[in-house]
Amino acid sequence: MNAQTLSTPNSTPAPASDGKKWAIVGGGMLGLTLAMRMAKQGHDVTLIEAAPVLGGLASVWNLGDIVWDRHYHVTLLSDSRLRNLIAEIGLEDKMKWVETKTGFYTGGKFYSMSDTKEFLSFPPLNLIEKLRLGGTIFYASKIKNWKRLERITVEKWLRRWSGNSVFEKIWEPLLKCKLGEAYKKTAASFIWAHTSRMYKARRTGLKKEMFGYVEGGYRTIIERMEEQLQQLGVKIKAGCPTSKVEKGTDGQFTIEFANDEPDAKFDRVIMTTPNAILDRVCVDLSVEEKQKFSNVSYLGIVCASLLLKKPLSVYYVTNLTDDWVPMTAVIEMTTIVDPQELGGNSVVYLPKYVPAEHEMFEKSDEEVKESFLSALERMYPEFTRDDVLAFEISRVRNVMAIPTLRYSESLPEMKSSVDGLYIVNSSYILKGNLNVNESITIAEDAMETVLKSELQTTV
Ligand SMILES: Cc1cc2nc3c(=O)[nH]c(=O)nc-3n(C[C@H](O)[C@H](O)[C@H](O)COP(=O)(O)OP(=O)(O)OC[C@H]3O[C@@H](n4cnc5c(N)ncnc54)[C@H](O)[C@@H]3O)c2cc1C
Incomplete structure (x- = not known):
């Protein structure tokens, strides 16, 4: 990694550490984000990660002879928290913005749905249906009291406002793309969060769809953050899966690991992992808290990354709505990223979103590869298997907490019943869908609320 000068736009001097080990x-x-912000305030922080590398869902891996994001990532113009973070770590000048197109594959044909004109000429819908669809999106973007939408399923709400035919032709296939069969138990707040994010993004971009990325992808961001954490004195323990967090009679927490790493002692612990592990790992949580965390259902993903000799599509996202197609979308990175950054090749992602317990997770690499490549051959006649330079599959069971009915009311407090143990993770995203901007918002807001009094204590 290159040596970098540490940028400190938060120019408030760091207070003396209070001696607590976090x-x-x-x-x-x-x-x-939490580690960086807390270390800048002068706190003694250790960051513990199960995987050998940092970044979680935004981490990178080898794809053939390039290193690129394990899951596709773009930034929107309206992602202000993420853009501030990128500026804070000195990468603003590496940000590139590109106008992109969205496609639809339905009834065996491709359609562009990138602007109002194309939207209005989308053949599967008649004029009344288009007006109802447009009206629903506009109405959703204007709703302020999103909590109201937690009381009705997304299906019921969309059928009410768009009508049954628009629901069946457009919304249902799209919901299946994003949520699999889990859409049936999802609240209408999901579609509100999704449409308002896209609406905001287009408004900032003069109705055009502008997506951004940092040169080099998330590798550049994660490496820079890691470097700055080290300069700030944060101790990083990667490759250390936490297996137990237990508070002793001395008031300290002992963290145990699932590998040979010796136990470690801390005064305060913040869990940012998915809820699924909390009842097993955080042994002192109350029965009620454990139950509430376990009740949250997660959406998972099986996502293939392909390194191809040439681009496959002119659309960044092509939503696939035909039932026979085994994946839910095709993502073409060269619509955004300069192919030179990809070794002169193209990177394509084929995601399939499924509930955490879905049988798709049991399928072998070969089975997934065969079904995905066969689908590409059928959809894109010019595609051949000779174009495929590398094919890797990422499987993650706990990607996104599904916003079910009355979701926000069912979550336990971030400040747990165990004094000094906090749960600050993406399941607390209530006003948006999972994205990095929201993850950063959760971290920043927690520092201003539940963690504030602890973080202000100085010696
Ligand atoms: C396919 C896909 C596409 C996406 N596209 C976009 C996009 O275009 N734009 C966007 O902004 N966002 C996108 N996102 C969402 C984005 O990746 C997430 O919002 C963000 O990375 C979540 O960060 P997090 O820290 O909240 O969670 P995670 O990244 O899940 O971090 C949790 C960490 O906890 C670790 N962990 C788990 N168990 C343990 C344990 N026992 N001990 C220690 N560590 C443990 C995990 O390994 C992981 O690193 C996408 C996500 C996916 C999956």
């Missing part, structure tokens, strides 16, 4: 468990973007 552990942050989970080195995704949320944990990284």
